[in-house]
Amino acid sequence: MKISYIATYPTRECGIGTFTNNLFKSMLAHNLKNEHVLEGFVIAINDNDVSYKYPEEVKVTIRQEHQEDYLKAVKYINLSGADVCILQHEFGIFGGQSGVYILPLLHRLEIPLIVTLHTILKTPSYNEKAILKEICKMAHKIVVMSHKAVEFLVSVYDVPKKKIALIEHGVPDIHFSPEKSKKDFKLEKKKVLLTFGFIGRSKGIETVIKALPEVVQKFPNLIYIVLGKTHPNVLRHSGEEYRIFLLRLVKNLQLENHVIFLNEFIDEQDLFKYLYACDIYITPYLNEAQITSGTLSYAVGVGAAVLSTPYWHAAELLAKGRGRLFNFNDSTELAKTLNELLDKPEELSKLKNKAGEYGKKITWPQIGERYVALVENIMKDEHSVALQKETEPDLLILPPFSLAHINRLTDDTGIIQHAKFGIPNLKEGYCLDDNSRALLMVLMAYRQKKDMRALELSPIFLSYIHYMQNTNGTFRNFLSFNRNFLDKIGSEDSFGRTIWALGYLLGNAPNDAYYQTGKLVFFNASPNFEKLKSIRGIANTMIGISYYLKSNPSDDSMTERLRNLSNVLIKHYRENQTPDWNWFESLLAYDNGILPLALLHSAEILNDDKITQIAITTMNFLTSHTLKDNYLSIIGNEKWYKKEGERSVFAQQPIDAMSMVLMYHQAYSVTNDKDYLNKLYTSFLWFLGENDLRMSLYDFETKGCCDGFESYGVNRNQGAESSLAYLISHLTVLQAYEEFHRSDLKLV
CATH class of the missing domain: 3.40.50.2000 (Glycogen Phosphorylase B;)
Structure with missing residues (x-):
């Protein structure tokens, strides 16, 4: 049997390194009852790019603040033939905020995990608690060294007591007079x-x-x-x-x-x-x-x-x-x-x-024997395989739908753009993008859940949109907290998102007054549709037009506009497509899922096989780069992903996860292929921790969503864009499964 150890290790001067060295020696000194000799190797953590001269059992080193090293290490472990991994955990020895870099490594482990906890905080920070809870979820056994540690794990971190083993700190068997x-x-x-x-x-x-x-x-x-x-x-x-x-x-x-x-x-x-x-x-x-x-x-x-x-x-x-x-x-x-x-x-x-x-x-000989017994018991258990990441939908794990954070961000003008942690940042004022998203979200919430607070909020967001419209139908974007305009014409992205929300309103208006206001703003803006140059502005506008046409299918003029805009996207696709690059641009940038999503909406309205084929092809291309290993890995906004370059991992943002959720939902609507529901659900779980950092972006205390994650860890600010992206995705998951159950199909 082979055991891999992850920790600091001598010759690095560190108490945990000394502990690991003693554990390694004491365990390998024991033979298992089946007379197979234990083998082992060590993955050693270096600090601040310092290198050490390690003994031969150290096979791989990880530079503390280099996340790519953690991913290389887990590949080595998975290919090494190791049967069990033993991790020594202390917040200060791993990279990233509160040691978050260890989570992607553990998430990719394909063998059972034992974790020895050297520090358990009674009053952890948000990140410390989230990280330790995630580690405990992935571990098959958690070793602590005191009864107080058991108490904290159960009461503070919600760890099942049966998962915890108390094994005291070992002492070298050294004697002097x-x-x-x-x-x-x-x-x-x-x-x-x-x-x-x-x-x-x-x-x-x-x-x-x-x-x-x-x-x-x-x-x-x-x-x-x-x-x-x-x-x-x-x-x-x-x-x-x-x-x-x-x-x-x-x-x-x-x-x-x-x-x-x-x-x-x-x-x-x-x-x-x-x-x-x-x-x-x-x-x-x-x-x-x-x-x-x-x-x-x-x-x-x-x-x-x-x-x-x-x-x-x-x-x-x-x-x-x-x-x-x-x-x-x-x-x-x-x-x-x-x-x-x-x-x-x-x-x-x-x-x-x-x-x-x-x-x-x-003494270490006795402590080592107890660790060996722990490993034996895990290996005897027929269920002891690496914990599988569930992608089978389970709506019971969804947090209850809550508008608490949206209420916190919203005043009588609109929704505040940014937040400091969970508190509105009034200094940044309002923007059209977020008020349009907010209108879309509350309309969805009222349609699906008959949430009266959502109905009460909708005129606030709609009136903001109306206030920001220029006489030529374009929109301003930014408004200061004291209601001064901060620009003359907003981005094409903000224009498109507004048309999306208005189109959804025209198909799902809760009353005639809202419908008439939305119709007025929508058609005042419509002369600008063909003037758009940004493909994301075009894509968002196409989605809004598609929602409008669902309830107004006889509007031939708007149908033709949808076809023209679809052809613009197709033209971009044909100009950039190569045998190994099926995409609209020479790079994967931000909000990527919105582009196939727009074509999928268009295909549903226009019933055009060419549009459907390109939508599916580009969706599959995006899937191949972002949805693998049973979780969503968004293209980071740090550097994006240029053709024939390296993809960026960090600066992942919730709007990208939302567009993936919406894309797979629309793919299911168009194709009736239930596999897209599983992809939708997997994409949604990005918000709840199924991501590269293994950290939940959703804050169960504030009911908001964090603004994404950087190389150091989660960006704890909870602005409107992120929280709305989460809520729209949440509502989409609920809607998709209602539609699925109504279809009398059965997931397998």
């Missing part, structure tokens, strides 16, 4: 206090230093050793500021002969020698939010007498007499406890004995 260790370090005549690990503000070392004057007065032979380098992240952002602060504190308290700073990252042999040499080990962390501490586990594991502040792991690990606790930042209490224990050797011995008894149960 305390007396000889002291002698080797020339400490045999000293009372030795020790703290080790990466140094940073949160470690609270100043609490110990402030306690020392009172202790030194009673025990003048006392030495406090602070063993460890400044944490790399701290060093990168703050340099040695904290260490300098500690050195000044030592000097001010005249403790230069009693405090030693060893600025080293030492190997485990030397580390354990220091642990055996110390009389008392101290972890003085400043707050409770520490779910796992490897340094604390090591100290207990060797049977040291441990004093600690009551952070989560310490409160649990030092219970039942395995150590003593003192309050956060309480130097007075610490001094009192140190004096008491140093004055009573028998009390120290009791602490050491209790810790030593527990330490025997958590």
Whole structure:
């Protein structure tokens, strides 16, 4: 059996790397019960483009902030013959916002996944919570190291308890004589206090230093050793500021002969020698939010007498007499406890004995055996294949339809264009694009759900459109919050989107007053239809005309206009089409699905096989580049995708997902091919996390939709365009499946 490990790894100086190295060695030291020897290899995470000289088990390295490396690594794993993947998770070691880059890798794994969580936050940020929940969904088993961690996973992250395994932090099986260790370090005549690990503000070392004057007065032979380098992240952002602060504190308290700073990252042999040499080990962390501490586990594991502040792991690990606790930042209490224990050797011995008894149960050979057993159980389970990404429609997973965020963005003028997170950004004012989309969305919502709030909102958006129309039928686009016009003529895209919304209104008006207003604006604009040059402006206009013609099929003049506009798109297709490039332009840019969608609408009205064929051909071409591996991967707006170039992954935006949803819905309407319903549903799931970053764009708290995702992660702003794209897509999914069930067909 072969196991792949993903983590930091020595020679990189990192506690998780040391953990992984010990786990790797301890697991491979065991044979499975079927006498097959375990094999393994490591995928190592590098930081900030630094390279390391790794041992031979490291087969692939990932540069932390290079997402392409994660995708190359998962390809290697899938082709390696590995049976299980074990991931060590800590937010700070993976790239992107809150370590989001690990999600695309995990999503593509084709083998069962075990995840060891080294940090579980009680009050995570939005991104931290979303990322960890997604990781837990994909994992077959989640390993934690404390009961508090189990509690948090269940209560904060909604992880089923049966999915969680509690396996304590392993401790190397290394033994030294305390007396000889002291002698080797020339400490045999000293009372030795020790703290080790990466140094940073949160470690609270100043609490110990402030306690020392009172202790030194009673025990003048006392030495406090602070063993460890400044944490790399701290060093990168703050340099040695904290260490300098500690050195000044030592000097001010005249403790230069009693405090030693060893600025080293030492190997485990030397580390354990220091642990055996110390009389008392101290972890003085400043707050409770520490779910796992490897340094604390090591100290207990060797049977040291441990004093600690009551952070989560310490409160649990030092219970039942395995150590003593003192309050956060309480130097007075610490001094009192140190004096008491140093004055009573028998009390120290009791602490050491209790810790030593527990330490025997958590040595790495035993912890490795428990991980091996976990792997065996997963492999025995006949259902233990990589979790498949469902594309079979399940409307139960759709969030309830809600206009809450649209209400938040809308005032009596129209819908505010942008938002800061979930709050309207009044500085950016209004735009025609979004008010037209908003009109389309509320009309759909009222038609399908008889939502009265949608009906109440529709005249606001319609009146905005009317207000922005020029006397020649064109439209302005932008309006400031204080209702000043910001342009004279808007983009052709905004024109086309407005005609789409108006055409839909003319086919689905909730009352005659709205119909008459829409008709007036629509026909005032119609002389401009043939003047359009932008193919997306043309496509949006074609969709609006098609909706109008569904309820007005005898309008021959408008039918001819639709045919002429269709021919413009076809002309663009013929000019750019080659045997391996079936598209309207020499690149795939933004809102791509709108182009085949327009031809599909036109084909339905005109009943023209030529139009239908080109619509299907271009739709299939777009599908081949965006809908693979069972999820939608939108062409990013960062660089787009030029013919014979490389496609852009980032700056993916919700309007592109919406156009794909609408395109497949219309393809189903034209062809009655149920496969398009599955593609529609898969495209919609982009909003809910089935995407390249494996992050939900829909915000279940605000009921808005985030503005897309960049290389760093999700853009948390929730503007009108994005939220309307989500809601239109949501309503389209509901409409498609209502139509499907009415057709008396059955999905297989």
